[in-house]
Amino acid sequence: MEKEAQVFKYEQLAFEGVKKSIQLCKSDILKGLIQVVKKGGENNLHAHTGDDAFWLVLSGVVKFYGEGDKLIAELKKHEGIMIPRGFMYWFESASEEPLEILRVSARDQNAENKRINYTPLKPWMVERFGDRA
Numbered sequence: 444m445e446k447e448a449q450v451f452k453y454e455q456l457a458f459e460g461v462k463k464s465i466q467l468c469k470s471d472i473l474k475g476l477i478q479v480v481k482k483g484g485e486n487n488l489h490a491h492t493g494d495d496a497f498w499l500v501l502s503g504v505v506k507f508y509g510e511g512d513k514l515i516a517e518l519k520k521h522e523g524i525m526i527p528r529g530f531m532y533w534f535e536s537a538s539e540e541p542l543e544i545l546r547v548s549a550r551d552q553n554a555e556n557k558r559i560n561y562t563p564l565k566p567w568m569v570e571r572f573g574d575r576a
Contacts, residue, residue, distance in 0.1 A: 453477055455543065460484075472550050475502070480542040485535030487564055491528055493556025496548035498534075499523040503542035507534045510561075521525065531561055 449468040457479045461484030467475040480503075488510065498505070500518045507524055510531045516524050518535060528551060530539055536542035550556055 446526075451475075455479065462486075472552060473547070474550075475545070475547045478542075478544050478546060479521045480505075480534075480536040480544070482536055482539070484542075486533050487560055488531055488533045488562040489558055490531045491526075491556065491558055493528055493551045493554035494548040495525065495527050495551070496546055497523055497525040499545040499547075500546055501543040503536055503540045503544075504538040505534050505542050505544055506537040507532055532564075 449470075450463050451467045453465060453467060458479070461481045463479045463481070465477045467477065469475070488508075498507075498518075500520050500522055502520055504517065506517050507526075509515050515532065516522075518524060
């Protein structure tokens, strides 16, 4: 892969629906994006087999849950969590203010990276991604 610096800027834009992802940068092992999540934009219990990721709240409040809907953390602005590959989790926006959350992930080059869904996809996910979520 060609080595080039990537300069990026995040600008929040209005959008339809309950969740939007804005990719900031990407390499063969690293990806940075911001997700904006409105009420109802929660995801399902899932894991990523090849990605470790950290999340940092920029605005709003997020609740992260693990297996059996066990609350792992409730995070506010400038608080974060690291989710290792293979760890089952889901999250939701937990305030009236839309959640803005930075996700930075690193890929294990020796692992097949798949998303494993442990509970059914939410209706908005099926509508947006079909069966590829």
